[in-house]
Amino acid sequence: MQYSKNFTVAICGGGLCGLACAVALTRAGISVTVFEASSFAHEAGAGVGLGPNAVRALKGLGVFDAILARSGQPQPAPRLFAFVSGNDPHERIFDYETSCENPIALAIYRPAFLDALIALLDPSVIRFQKRCTSINISATGKHTLHFSDGTTHEADLIIGADGIRSVARRHVVGDYSADPLVYTNTIAYRGLIPTEDLLNAGIQTDLTDRPICFLGLGRHIICFPIKGDTVINVVVFLSQPDEPPRSMLPSPWVEAISQEQLRSSCKDWGHDPMIIVNHLTNSNKWSIHALDPPLPSYVRDKVVLVGDAAHAMLPHLGAGVGQGFEDVLVLVQLLTHPQTEKSNLGDVLAQYNDVRLPRANSVLQGSAETGRLYDSFRTSAQDKARLQKELTGRWEAVWGHDLDADVKNALDVLHRSNVF
Template sequence: MCGLLCAIGLKKAGIDVHIFEAAPKFDEIGAGVGLGPNALRALKELGVLDAVLLRADERVPTERSFTFVTGAGAHEHIYDYPTLPQDVGIGIYRPAFLEALLPLLDPLITHFNKRCTSISCSDQGTHALHFADGTAHETDLVVGADGIRSVVRNFVVKNEPDPLVFSNTVAYRALVSADVLESAGVKTNLRQRPVCFVGDDRHIITFPIQGKKMINIVAFSTNSRLLVGSVTIPLPWVESVSEKELLDEYAGWGNDARIILGHIQQPSKWYIHYLDPPLSSYIHQRIVLIGDAAHAMAPHLGSGVGQGFEDVFVLCALLGHPNTRKANLEAAIRTYDSIRRPRANMVLRQSSMAGEIYEAHGKDGETIQSLRHKLKGIWAPVWHHDLAADIVTVMDSLHARKARL
């Protein structure tokens, strides 16, 4: 998602761009993704928001407020997350997002079946991408947008250990008709807004989609007894599991939760990975990382994709400015790193903390009141970030650079 968006943004800025895709065609796993207020602002600034809205579940962004209830017992109400008028977002399937962007992309700049195996640097400062098919491509700048299992990231972290680890959390995903769930006896209003059922090392999130006709369900389960990173999960990180496995994970939960999970047919199980510790740099020489390649995070704030969009927004503003040229390219990406890394790494950490909060109910010393206190303002630093302030920082850096030239 971020790679195509970046290519479109850089092409609009008049920069010669080439996309090297390992797969034989563009493809996305059909999971839905939520885009919050900050993500929509970035898309608007990049000039693609209208195209994306045409493919979204909602043509008009809607309120993103969550309701939190207990998973066990009678699903006691805990907290309604308050929102401001501008706290709106959308849900969209990843394939639909791809369909929105592809018409904006020049097909001549895309090269398929190009799996990067190594990157070399010349004496002139250019980089050569080497591919598994024996070909190579020389470029002034490499943008690694190759996702959570990034190859390009290896050339940024160099000799450091791979920070990608299993979070000890799995997620079971499914779509179920809202009518079916209501007919089966679910009392919780799942159509109005997202709902989070919280529990001890478990939580379930539901989202109304497709005009509130369908409910997107994600049920999380964590083994908190294990040290994060102590277990290695072999590929693939998504598998089909039995309905019994899913229900057994939530034994003892309340009626609505059990009905919801009981209507999931052929659930898929996702092994959640993230970067721990976060990267100490998103750049090396003229190599720069964006999106999950830079800051793969847990999904508990629904903000990973949005952080990637912010990466693209800042990088395109820097590289597309008249004061940026080959002579100061490394200075430009250092500015990108100084702006984006502290913020994206903060969101990465906060996302992990959010998961711990959702799964604290039922633990010793955790009360409804303490949980409510922890939930207050949990999205504020993500949603209310001032993108305009980032651009002020970019412009200040560029003006200072011009004065030195």
């Protein structure tokens, strides 16, 4: 087969970011192989919310229409959160307003999202049940991926899209002990509840008009509809925001829990949060980890990180995968540029790093701050005013970022420094 570039690419991890990257690179005629540890049988069946910046990145990658078609939502639409007291009588604290131009967004069931991306790829591009255990540089100067089944694969460029527990990140930071992955003192219980069941149980807050955040002290609940409003995606967060982050917990980080355990963690909360908690029958408990401090580089040798591998963050801005899609868009635009070739890959990756690292790391830090804000709510008039002030404009920098300008800046540097 004739390829458009004189370099080969291996993508470690076939999650949302790895697959989106594979689709765009193969469409540009680049030789790509994706190595995915799972068979996808265990993918968590939760929903994921995409802000306007994520929608623009997916459009730029040419995959948005395929995703929209599987979302159950006829068109992307604004998703502006309403913040409601978790205590009775569920006072409305704040309705987020945006000045962002065209603030369209989408919420989608994760397995449907993955299916949409896989359908856009030639099956020969993805190898399932291939868990990468390490990366090194071979005598030929190529990078070698080593897998748990004893096999290896060589490529000129490795894209680490292997999520929060990334093996590729260990190569980039150079040493396992230098990996800044920590437990954030946050637990999340995730589940999906039929909208009708909540209505029949007498829930008072409208959960389909806007995404809702029920606020509390050391806890909050995120709710948004998916599958054409028939199902509510729920995440209950319990946190100790003032505790310093702790070193990584032993596996497993995701465990099934009993209804009684969840109910006892949420007792003394208002009418609507308790209805939600009582309906989370098949929920999993997630111990939320994140990078703290953020990475000082997303690139080492010809290994480049995207998505959670680069900037695993707390989910409180609903922006983790959106940052991953921004990474992928910038990386794809640079790699597919007519003047990018094997000999200048190092310079091109350095520009990716210069553009993406400050942007994604600032969203990572904003996500942690937002969690502290949500979980410090104390139902007083003074507190309400403080929250309104702090929440105003919080998503504007995330949603309004100009990615085209980032790519242009990176290309300008490559031209000015005679790499192109």
